[in-house]
Amino acid sequence: MTITLEFLGANRHVTGSKHLLTVNGRRILLECGMMQGPRRLSNKLNRNLPLAPKKIYAVVLSHAHIDHSGSLPRLVKLGYQGNIHCTEATKDLLGILLPDSAHIQASDARYLKKRGHAFEPAYDMEDVERTLKQTRGANYYQPIQICPEVQVTFLDAGHILGSAQVILDIDDGKHKLRVGFTGDLGRYRTPILRDPDPLPRCDVIITESTYGNRTHPQVQDLNNQIVAVLKEQEEQGGRILIPAFSIGRTQNLLWFLGQLMRDGKIPQTTIHVDSPLSTKATAIAAKHRDLYDQETATMLELGHDPFQFEGLHFTSDVEESKRLNGLRKGIIISASGMCEGGRILHHLKQTIGRPEDLVLIVGFQAEGTLGRKLLEDYAVVKIYGERHDVQCRVRHIDGLSAHADRKELSRHLSPLAPTTEKVFVVHGEEHASMQFADRLLSEGFRNIEVPLYKESFTLRP
Numbered sequence: 001m002t003i004t005l006e007f008l009g010a011n012r013h014v015t016g017s018k019h020l021l022t023v024n025g026r027r028i029l030l031e032c033g034m035m036q037g038p039r040r041l042s043n044k045l046n047r048n049l050p051l052a053p054k055k056i057y058a059v060v061l062s063h064a065h066i067d068h069s070g071s072l073p074r075l076v077k078l079g080y081q082g083n084i085h086c087t088e089a090t091k092d093l094l095g096i097l098l099p100d101s102a103h104i105q106a107s108d109a110r111y112l113k114k115r116g117h118a119f120e121p122a123y124d125m126e127d128v129e130r131t132l133k134q135t136r137g138a139n140y141y142q143p144i145q146i147c148p149e150v151q152v153t154f155l156d157a158g159h160i161l162g163s164a165q166v167i168l169d170i171d172d173g174k175h176k177l178r179v180g181f182t183g184d185l186g187r188y189r190t191p192i193l194r195d196p197d198p199l200p201r202c203d204v205i206i207t208e209s210t211y212g213n214r215t216h217p218q219v220q221d222l223n224n225q226i227v228a229v230l231k232e233q234e235e236q237g238g239r240i241l242i243p244a245f246s247i248g249r250t251q252n253l254l255w256f257l258g259q260l261m262r263d264g265k266i267p268q269t270t271i272h273v274d275s276p277l278s279t280k281a282t283a284i285a286a287k288h289r290d291l292y293d294q295e296t297a298t299m300l301e302l303g304h305d306p307f308q309f310e311g312l313h314f315t316s317d318v319e320e321s322k323r324l325n326g327l328r329k330g331i332i333i334s335a336s337g338m339c340e341g342g343r344i345l346h347h348l349k350q351t352i353g354r355p356e357d358l359v360l361i362v363g364f365q366a367e368g369t370l371g372r373k374l375l376e377d378y379a380v381v382k383i384y385g386e387r388h389d390v391q392c393r394v395r396h397i398d399g400l401s402a403h404a405d406r407k408e409l410s411r412h413l414s415p416l417a418p419t420t421e422k423v424f425v426v427h428g429e430e431h432a433s434m435q436f437a438d439r440l441l442s443e444g445f446r447n448i449e450v451p452l453y454k455e456s457f458t459l460r461p
């Protein structure tokens, strides 16, 4: 009759989320994320999962991002046959993200093999198909009994479409315990998505802390920043290239650009979305209108579709994408978001040497990526192994983040300080998690842990 919690990923780190809850010997895995980072280390960790897949009873997933879901097909390949519980929209997004992940691994393997390196993908398309068959979509707010001892309820997390905070109500016959997991928590007042639902009273909270030590600009500043960039470009005359993540960021950008054009705050401009994954993700977002916030629902009622307006085009095939090489005006939104692969590189090759063109960075750029080099004003960069002088202008817009900042995380959690017995701070770089833990302490939480990898805690003996 014990309840334990073991941390197996995203501890003092942001990728590879995995938290293992054990109730009376029954193992429930919260998240099964892929490690991203230096290739050799992450390959090893993604192949050798730190748990016994056949002994897991159920998996619960907060949202579709690969750093939370990307190792699910590996878990299935290694023998997991149970259910994977998530929201309906998350299930839809897994249907495009997991095949994409298998596809990337297969092409990496081909590329490395040509250069004499052995690399075996962690899983293939067949494993992905089996994983998707084991996925069970649920509605928000409807409790589901995932095993005799544990009931799960999904609340909106406002982070990406379908994202959830997970409430686990545990009754092992001797103790009743409620564990609340924030998943990745979104921002308040962002477009399309609803604000994060308040967390109910919980005994134990597991919270993310990605921006636990930072604050983001307000949404109003964001509008002003976009307007300033578009005005600058109108005077310069070239095209704007925006590297953007396919899920969330691309749809948010379209929402902002469409709205600003309708309000006459920026000139009427053609926008090309050139990424198969972004196009599919936008179609899934368009299907789940029931999940939109009030502002976007009203917009639709007034006949303004955030993903369908004059001047917006989604490229349908490679030929059409190639034709964009000749485009000298307007906006191209493409992936990957950090310029590490995908069609954005073809467009960058054209734009990089033109002083009249502009690259607009709208998301986090990890160290060592091409996007980061552009942001840091490198004079020369490599694209497909070729050196290019950076002649184009590079601008940066901050605040389109899908993660709550320090203030928003505090606002979300602080009302629960008097009644919460223990808080675990996960999913943040070490300094962000530690500083956020200090902040929680100053807000009245008493028992706070920033767990280490493979650290285990007994919640009820």
Ligand SMILES: [Zn+2]
Residues within 6 Å of the ligand: 063, 065, 159, 184
């Ligand atoms: Zn996420």
